[in-house]
Amino acid sequence: MKFNLNGKAVSASAEPDTPLLWVIRDEIGLTGTKFGCGMALCGACTVHLDGQPVRSCQTPLSAVLGKRVATVESLSPDNSHPLQTAWIKHDVPQCGYCQSGQLMSAAALLAHNKNPSDVDIDEAMSGNICRCGTYPRVKAAIKDAAIMMRKG
Numbered sequence: 001m002k003f004n005l006n007g008k009a010v011s012a013s014a015e016p017d018t019p020l021l022w023v024i025r026d027e028i029g030l031t032g033t034k035f036g037c038g039m040a041l042c043g044a045c046t047v048h049l050d051g052q053p054v055r056s057c058q059t060p061l062s063a064v065l066g067k068r069v070a071t072v073e074s075l076s077p078d079n080s081h082p083l084q085t086a087w088i089k090h091d092v093p094q095c096g097y098c099q100s101g102q103l104m105s106a107a108a109l110l111a112h113n114k115n116p117s118d119v120d121i122d123e124a125m126s127g128n129i130c131r132c133g134t135y136p137r138v139k140a141a142i143k144d145a146a147i148m149m150r151k152g
């Protein structure tokens, strides 16, 4: 099965019903995307599918055939994406486990909303659970990243 991963054509040999999460992590070896609940409840496995955030634990490989998938590794090679800069500035992560999913939901939000309100952020991030309770810092970092992106 062929699809585009982080801007490159890739081919996966897993069965069509294999969750995309395992293809990304085990077959392709990109481990930034995390397994949390496995039931589309926690958001730890969030990636983009044709620009939309999806839960890769519940997305079969067959659903991404010929499409564009982006993982947290696509944000930048050197932590220079505005979201990553803001995440570092606000010292967002605690254990860090949920954070790549948080970043990918935030990236999808900012891709189509350059000036999100508190409500916009709450809505976009509501499916990303953080057992460490980093939500206030996540929100502050998203606002900061939005300012950086508007300034260009």
Ligand code: FES
Pocket (backbone or CB within 6 Å): 034, 035, 036, 037, 038, 039, 040, 041, 042, 043, 044, 045, 046, 055, 056, 057, 058
């Ligand atoms: S691991 Fe996919 S939503 Fe929790």
Ligand code: FES
Pocket (backbone or CB within 6 Å): 093, 094, 095, 096, 097, 098, 099, 129, 130, 131, 132, 133, 134
């Ligand atoms: S930083 Fe620990 S789960 Fe979010």
